Amino acid sequence: MPVLVVNVDHVATLRQARMGIEPEPVTAAYMAETAGATGIIVHLREDRRHIQDRDVELIKATCNTRLHLEMAATGEMQSIALKVNPEMVCLVPEKRQELTTEGGLNCIGREQELREFLKPIHDQGIRASLFIDADPAQIEAAAAIGSEFIEIHTGHYADAKDFRDREKELDKILKGIELAQKHDLKVNLGHGLNYRNILAFRNVPGISEYSIGHAIMARAIYVGLDRAVRDMAGLVRTFAD
């Protein structure tokens, strides 16, 4: 059964808007778990725009499910991952001016570099995922790197301007999932997924995890975090195995 992992970066974004002490991502993580999330995700950015180092440490110390750490493939982040020891690391690209992660990681031509980067992470028993576009060449490169998981970037599908564009992006993702599965890669999906657009994946088998942040936090403003997570976890639970 696919599961929901909840990204709590946006809770930190709200706190950092005032550089204050609330809301607290670790509390949101706890509430998300009690509402049915199977895991918690944080993206520790190089610029520390939202999640801070202490958030990662606190969530790791108190998490009752699993912690996934999204990060850039830098030496600093590699040391942090080895120290914090999350259940999974997901490598993402980072640009300083971006509003959010804008595209997938480029794995093409970086197979050896990324394999070497992940080696100490794998050696420590941490699972690895690569956040990539649904591009066949990126999927082949990810397979060559030897990562257990990929997370297919669903942002272009979520942001599609009209029906035709959306169908085109969805088709790319569906073909990407098939190709990844042929290479024995486990597939997660994430970015821009919400309570409506996620339904397109309802009958797609073989998805391990849905990684969702913004839509849940946006709904939480109106209905509360507990209800917002329960609604999404309940949807994901009805999806194909």
Ligand code: PXP
């Ligand atoms: N997956 C990755 C790799 C991301 O960078 C993000 C955004 O932080 C998400 C999933 C969640 O995206 P959203 O907040 O749009 O649900």
